[in-house]
Amino acid sequence: xxxxxxxxxxxxxxxxxxxxxxxxxxxxxxxxxxxxxxxxxxxxxxxxxxxxxxxxxxxxxxxxxxxxxxxxxxxxxxxxxxxxxxxxxxxxxxxxxxxxxxxxxxxxxxxxxxxxxxxxxxxxxxxxxxxxxxxxxxxxxxxxxxxxxxxxxxxxxxxxxxxxxxxxxxxxxxxxxxxxxxxxxxxxxxxxxxxxxxxxxxxxxxxxxxxxxxxxxxxxxxxxxxxxxxxxxxxxxxxxxxxxxxxxxxxxxxxxxxxxxxxxxxxxxxxxxxxxxxxxxxxxxxxxxxxxxxxxxxxxxxxxxxxxxxxxxxxxxxxxxxxxxxxxxxxxxxxxxxxxxxxxxxxxxxxxxxxxxxxxxxxxxxxxxxxxxxxxxxxxxxxxxxxxxxxxxxxxxxxxxxxxxxxxxxxxxxxxxxxxxxxxxxxxxxxxxxxxxxxxxxxxxxxxxxxxxxxxxxxxxxxxxxxxxxxxxxxxxxxxxxxxxxxxxxxxxxxxxxxxxxxxxxxxxxxxxxxxxxxxxxxxxxxxxxxxxxxxxxxxxxxxxxxxxxxxxxxxxxxxxxxxxxxxxxxxxxxxxxxxxxxxxxxxxxxxxxxxxxxxxxxxxxxxxxxxxxxxxxxxxxxxxxxxxx
Ligand SMILES: NC(=O)c1ccc[n+]([C@@H]2O[C@H](COP(=O)([O-])OP(=O)(O)OC[C@H]3O[C@@H](n4cnc5c(N)ncnc54)[C@H](O)[C@@H]3O)[C@@H](O)[C@H]2O)c1
Ligand SMILES: O=C(O)C[C@H](O)C(=O)O
Ligand SMILES: [Mg+2]
Numbered sequence: 001x002x003x004x005x006x007x008x009x010x011x012x013x014x015x016x017x018x019x020x021x022x023x024x025x026x027x028x029x030x031x032x033x034x035x036x037x038x039x040x041x042x043x044x045x046x047x048x049x050x051x052x053x054x055x056x057x058x059x060x061x062x063x064x065x066x067x068x069x070x071x072x073x074x075x076x077x078x079x080x081x082x083x084x085x086x087x088x089x090x091x092x093x094x095x096x097x098x099x100x101x102x103x104x105x106x107x108x109x110x111x112x113x114x115x116x117x118x119x120x121x122x123x124x125x126x127x128x129x130x131x132x133x134x135x136x137x138x139x140x141x142x143x144x145x146x147x148x149x150x151x152x153x154x155x156x157x158x159x160x161x162x163x164x165x166x167x168x169x170x171x172x173x174x175x176x177x178x179x180x181x182x183x184x185x186x187x188x189x190x191x192x193x194x195x196x197x198x199x200x201x202x203x204x205x206x207x208x209x210x211x212x213x214x215x216x217x218x219x220x221x222x223x224x225x226x227x228x229x230x231x232x233x234x235x236x237x238x239x240x241x242x243x244x245x246x247x248x249x250x251x252x253x254x255x256x257x258x259x260x261x262x263x264x265x266x267x268x269x270x271x272x273x274x275x276x277x278x279x280x281x282x283x284x285x286x287x288x289x290x291x292x293x294x295x296x297x298x299x300x301x302x303x304x305x306x307x308x309x310x311x312x313x314x315x316x317x318x319x320x321x322x323x324x325x326x327x328x329x330x331x332x333x334x335x336x337x338x339x340x341x342x343x344x345x346x347x348x349x350x351x352x353x354x355x356x357x358x359x360x361x362x363x364x365x366x367x368x369x370x371x372x373x374x375x376x377x378x379x380x381x382x383x384x385x386x387x388x389x390x391x392x393x394x395x396x397x398x399x400x401x402x403x404x405x406x407x408x409x410x411x412x413x414x415x416x417x418x419x420x421x422x423x424x425x426x427x428x429x430x431x432x433x434x435x436x437x438x439x440x441x442x443x444x445x446x447x448x449x450x451x452x453x454x455x456x457x458x459x460x461x462x463x464x465x466x467x468x469x470x471x472x473x474x475x476x477x478x479x480x481x482x483x484x485x486x487x488x489x490x491x492x493x494x495x496x497x498x499x500x501x502x503x504x505x506x507x508x509x510x511x512x513x514x515x516x517x518x519x520x521x522x523x524x525x526x527x528x529x530x531x532x533x534x535x536x537x538x539x540x541x542x543x544x545x546x547x548x549x550x551x552x553x554x555x556x557x558x559x560x561x562x563x564x565x566x567x568x569x570x571x572x573x574x575x576x577x578x579x580x581x582x583x584x585x586x587x588x589x590x591x592x593x594x595x596x597x598x599x600x601x602x603x604x605x606x607x608x609x610x611x612x613x614x615x616x617x618x619x620x621x622x623x624x625x626x627x628x629x630x
Pocket of ligand 1: 210299300324386434458464485486
């Protein structure tokens with residue numbers, strides 16, 4: 001370096017960066033880039049070598065001015081830029097003199113967040129960090145999952161969605177409105193990243209258990225995709241959050257002066273269906289046929305039927321139906337080790353008969369069939385109770401179409417407590433959005449039904465949970481096996497402390513997504529969710545069970561996600577669904593190759609040496625590697 005400094009190469013490099021450009025220039029710099037591409041470059045490209053090869057450890061395939069290295073969150077390292085980088089990139093003097101390591105920066109982040117008492121402020125701090133320094137944000141999240149998952153994700157993300165009009169500052173993701181019908185592909189083209197592999201999208205109609213939040217639902221795909229990166233290491237530039245704004249039927253929002261979405265009633269019927277059709281087509285047209293399309297928080301009237309419509313035509317899944325089913329079945333499998341009852345020996349009662357309940361029930365049936373029951377025998381063990389009472393074929397209005405498989409020819413019952421006493425379930429599963437619906441009487445009845453009752457209060461966020469962890473223990477003499485969708489503090493019962501688990505689809509969808517992306521799988525069959533459930537259940541240790549947890553700790557989520565990805569990837573090839581060839585010999589290595597590097601990369605151009613450092617893998621199947629996209 002010192003030789004270079006003496007020879008004045010740094011000023012050379014700074015101007016080099018200003019002029020750097022390439023054909024894949026994107027976003028606001030596109031016009032400038034195309035002009036510069038035509039102008040003479042300072043880099044002389046040896047014959048038969050392409051531009052990226054010659055530029056070596058290129059900063060970004062974009063036109064990047066010095067200051068952009070600080071303004072672009074994907075490039076910014078703040079005080080962690082070294083002296084050489086500061087000089088080479090033309091940002092020397094734009095930063096304070098101190099050089100910091102990423103570890104030192106992480107300490108400051110932790111201290112800063114801890115200063116906030118209010119979770120929404122913590123959320124805002126993290127949003128701001130992601131907007132400022134992406135690698136620091138993801139490393140902070142990935143290394144402190146237990147602490148920050150409840151902030152960027154459930155339950156705080158629910159509050160953020162409710163206040164979205166107030167906290168909305170910078171766009172993250174795309175808003176595509178019903179008025180864009182006929183032009184969706186063009187809107188997708190405005191997204192500055194060309195290498196998108198996964199899209200999480202919502203129409204905002206059933207945001208957690210909070211109902212129709214319209215365009216305010218954007219917090220959900222953003223939060224889900226943060227976990228794609230933090231838990232599964234899927235690269236952030238490959239992830240795209242989208243809100244499909246088709247209006248809202250939430251009158252409060254329509255009258256809310258802060259509301260940022262379309263101020264009109266929801267589009268329904270043909271218009272809505274055509275819009276979703278066009279959206280699905282546009283996504284694959286823009287990003288390729290294996291683009292993973294994750295449906296999130298769609299209302300019951302659309303969730304199941306859209307899954308049915310698209311599941312064999314696109315690489316798609318519905319997280320609320322299938323991801324939730326997988327995590328719940330994993331919990332049931334782990335619980336078998338405590339209850340000593342096989343899955344097929346339980347009686348299941350669901351409170352709520354919507355997307356989540358039907359997803360869980362169907363996968364539980366599949367797991368019981370794997371234990372030897374017929375499908376009909378398995379279905380007979382599953383009861384559901386919705387807003388109109390027990391799903392009885394004899395009730396007025398009968399059983400809704402989407403839950404037909406679980407309707408029973410028995411006396412109708414509208415009193416849930418009476419139902420728990422009559423049916424005597426051993427597993428009670430709440431997906432109703434009704435906070436506190438598992439009353440002390442219901443829980444006490446569960447303790448009478450069986451020695452070790454399984455009680456899942458899966459509704460989110462915390463205020464919608466059917467009961468708290470403490471209430472479940474208090475009302476079952478501490479004999480229950482409990483899990484909840486949102487986290488609860490440790491339970492104290494009879495002088496012992498229990499740490500109950502979070503039955504949340506966050507244990508599943510990041511791993512499924514990584515496995516699917518890494519194999520370019522074109523369809524996601526139901527059996528993949530059973531495989532994911534088995535992999536997750538396998539991770540539950542005796543220590544977990546001893547403290548009341550039927551899931552591994554959140555701290556293990558990254559390892560769990562990678563292992564789910566590996567199993568999903570193997571299955572993809574076994575079933576002829578993977579389309580990336582040759583088939584990997586070592587799946588673990590293969591999966592790792594797709595993963596993000598949370599630590600900073602050097603931003604020094606490698607032009608001093610030729611050929612460039614052998615450590616740099618310029619081209620891989622994941623696309624061109626450069627510091628901002630590793
Ligand atoms: N833990 C997780 O990973 C996870 C995953 C998905 C969904 N959820 C949560 O589960 C809840 C339900 O989600 P969904 O997608 O199934 O919603 P949904 O709208 O599809 O279903 C809700 C169901 O609850 C029923 N219901 C409403 N009020 C009721 C009442 N008073 N008594 C009995 N039933 C009642 C409705 O009739 C409907 O059948 C939400 O709170 C959601 O956040 C959690
Ligand atoms: O978002 C979550 O925390 C889980 C689930 O997808 C939900 O809709 O509640
Ligand atoms: Mg959801």
